[in-house]
Amino acid sequence: GTTRWLLSDYSSDLVELVRMIYPSAPIVAYDLDFSNAPHEGLRYYERGYVKEGVGAGGTCIAAAVKGVAHKRLLQSIYEEYERLINQSTLTGIE
Numbered sequence: 001g002t003t004r005w006l007l008s009d010y011s012s013d014l015v016e017l018v019r020m021i022y023p024s025a026p027i028v029a030y031d032l033d034f035s036n037a038p039h040e041g042l043r044y045y046e047r048g049y050v051k052e053g054v055g056a057g058g059t060c061i062a063a064a065v066k067g068v069a070h071k072r073l074l075q076s077i078y079e080e081y082e083r084l085i086n087q088s089t090l091t092g093i094e
Contacts, residue, residue, distance in 0.1 A: 001058035004029045005045060030060035032074075039081055 006014055007029040018025050034042040044050045063073050 001028050001030065001061040003052050003057040003060070004031050005048075005052050006057065009051075028057075028061055030057045030064070032056065032060060032077075037074075038078055039085070041085075042078070042081060 002014065006012075007027070015027060018027055032045075034045045037043050041050075045052065060073060064070070068076075
């Protein structure tokens with residue numbers, strides 16, 4: 001599992017890489033979209049400024065399989081982002 005950002009990244013060919021390793025492996029991409037995210041840092045994903053590749057796609061796919069609605073998943077992502085931003089502000093990490 002991956003995200004649409006990695007699947008459509010012009011600087012790499014994820015599909016070809018997977019095919020070289022395991023030709024019959026299915027590739028599933030979760031369609032996260034942060035265009036309307038309440039935080040500018042998340043909107044940077046849509047502009048290509050942020051690279052994802054640490055499990056967001058697989059985590060989102062697993063959540064969807066477990067029945068988590070897309071809207072609820074986005075809300076959870078926004079809440080966690082806000083928690084991390086607030087934590088870094090409190091500890092002086094920027």
